[in-house]
Amino acid sequence: MxxxxxxxxxxxxxxxxxxxxxxxxxxxxxxxxxxxxxxxxxxxxxxxxxxxxxxxxxxxxxxxxxxxxxxxxxxxxxxxxxxxxxxxxxxxxxxxxxxxxxxxxxxxxxxxxxxxxxxxxxxxxxxxxxxxxxxxxxxxxxxxxxxxxxxxxxxxxxxxxxxxxxxxxxxxxxxxxxxxxxxxxxxxxxxxxxxxQNEASFTSYKQKENQDRRIFTYMYLGNIGPVAGVDLIIEAFAQASIPKSKLIIAGSGSKKEELKTFVVKSKIVNVEFLEVPDGKVPEIQGSADVMLLPIKKGAASSSIPSKLPAYMFSKKPIIGSLDIDSATAKVIVESNCGWVVEAENVAELANKMKLSFKSTKGSLLEKGENGFEYAMKNLxxxxxxxxxxxxxxxxxx
Missing domain, CATH: 3.40.50.2000 (Glycogen Phosphorylase B;)
Structure with missing residues (x-):
């Protein structure tokens, strides 16, 4: 052997x-x-x-x-x-x-x-x-x-x-x-x-309806490190100032405490930080309306972060803030599972948050299904x- x-x-x-x-x-x-x-x-x-x-x-x-x-x-x-x-x-x-x-x-x-x-x-x-x-x-x-x-x-x-x-x-x-x-x-x-990603953990999870439909939930789930650009989505969320909405930052990483301090000092409301126990990704992502995928400029031009297939298997629409010519942006566009804005463009990211908030439930579900079908075939x-x-x-x- x-x-x-x-x-x-x-x-x-x-x-x-x-x-x-x-x-x-x-x-x-x-x-x-x-x-x-x-x-x-x-x-x-x-x-x-x-x-x-x-x-x-x-x-x-x-x-x-x-x-x-x-x-x-x-x-x-x-x-x-x-x-x-x-x-x-x-x-x-x-x-x-x-x-x-x-x-x-x-x-x-x-x-x-x-x-x-x-x-x-x-x-x-x-x-x-x-x-x-x-x-x-x-x-x-x-x-x-x-x-x-x-x-x-x-x-x-x-x-x-x-x-x-x-x-x-x-x-x-x-x-x-x-x-x-x-x-x-x-x-x-x-x-x-x-x-x-192991699709089985997502396909076996019976997704629950958002318990409080009055609160529109944006979510980032992944490593909270310097390349992730989580600070950008916090700034965009604050700038968008969308009524009856919240931003969840789920995960761990070297920038987490710094960002929590930033949120408090900047008096940004409706931002929550969560831990992600192993095996709980489908359940946590199931409570989101839109997933956020920020990547700092030049950080992922030729690779696809693990967050992308995980988001797609959860049947969630995605807003990507990343290099437009990156492999990740190409996947989001090809699969028609969300929206893409240029990396580190906070104003445009805020606009896409507003756009997704105004979208019908049916159109959000359609983008989520598009991403799921693509991920099953390719990821x-x-x-x-x-x-x-x-x-x-x-x-x-």
Missing amino acids: SKILIISAVFAPEPVVSAKLSEDIANELALDYQVVVIAPKPTRPFGFDLQKDENNQTIYRLQNLDSYVFPESKLLGRLKESYSFGLACKKYISQNRKNIDLIYMNSWPIFSQYLIVKTAQKYKIKVVTHVQDVYPESLSNKIPRLSFILRFVFLPIDKFVLKNSFKIIAISNKMKTYLAKTRTLSESKIEVVQNW SKKNNLSQVTNIIKNALL
């Missing part, structure tokens, strides 16, 4: 997209192969109370490596975390190389990926690399003043990682085209599989998980 090592930067019980993806992949592959998962100690998202199910029985083996962890959004801490986890992975691979036929890697960029691929190359072990975001470009967008230095230092490292990966999984066609061009890769080396676990596991299985041949 072939032996597969899954290296994941996050893993269960962390309720974040890459953790869920890696867990789904581990469970599926373990039906036919011997699977070991290595990951850091669980810390994501920042500030979330992680409850590990000690009775959870798995058909794969999970080992949390002893490496430095840094859940906050600070560059130096994150780079140290990546390097430390890379060293821990290097040690594990070296000690267990005779029991590894293939590595599936969804790890922290830059340093951990480099150390993993470099070590695997030494022992002639194939690596399938799952790219969730493009680095160092993603860093450059967040810190424009350091753009030249970041690209000069880190781009050659990323090129090495991808050139020496046996197969690359990109999460959008735009990402595939960009990586092939900027890393001088053959497009045949890159497979496109969009990230998925479901049923369709997309098998595509990833088939790529991994074929790499073993």
Whole structure:
């Protein structure tokens, strides 16, 4: 029986997209192969109370490596975390190389990926690399003043990682085209599989009617970090000043306390912050009328955040505030599941909030159904998980 090592930067019980993806992949592959998962100690998202199910029985083996962890959004801490986890992975691979036929890697960029691929190359072990975001470009967008230095230092490292990966999984066609061009890769080396949500938890949930139809509810549910742009939707909600409405911010993250303080100091009314217990996403989203998807400019041009399919599976219309040419904006427009405004345009976002408030119940339901149908065809676990596991299985041949 072939032996597969899954290296994941996050893993269960962390309720974040890459953790869920890696867990789904581990469970599926373990039906036919011997699977070991290595990951850091669980810390994501920042500030979330992680409850590990000690009775959870798995058909794969999970080992949390002893490496430095840094859940906050600070560059130096994150780079140290990546390097430390890379060293821990290097040690594990070296000690267990005779029991590894293939590595599936969804790890922290830059340093951990480099150390993993470099070590695997030494022992002639194939690596399938799952790219969730493009680095160092993603860093450059967040810190424009350091753009030249970041690209000069880190781009050659990323090129090495991808050139020496046996197969690359990109999460959008735009990402595939960009990586092939900027890393001088053959497009045949890159497979496109969009990230998925487990549709079963949404389809099995019997959605309840909004208990108080007098209150129109806007909702953001996801990580409350610096890239998310949650501050923009709070400002837009205040600017829109829609009667008989409220804004719910559900989730955890490094910016949550700062935003709660901002709401209080700015005297913005009808804004609520909620925790999201694991497994409760369908129920919480079920109380919304419109879901909000803000992403800071340049932060997600080629990737689709996990919030999007989750929103769509809840059959909710979506207002996206993001780069108009991004893959996420394209999905919202193609599926006709909501509205899109340019990233960081607070005035236009406020206008779209007003527009959705004035829309008929029937038109909102129609947009929600449009999103659900699109997500079932393109963003479901049923369709997309098998595509990833088939790529991994074929790499073993």
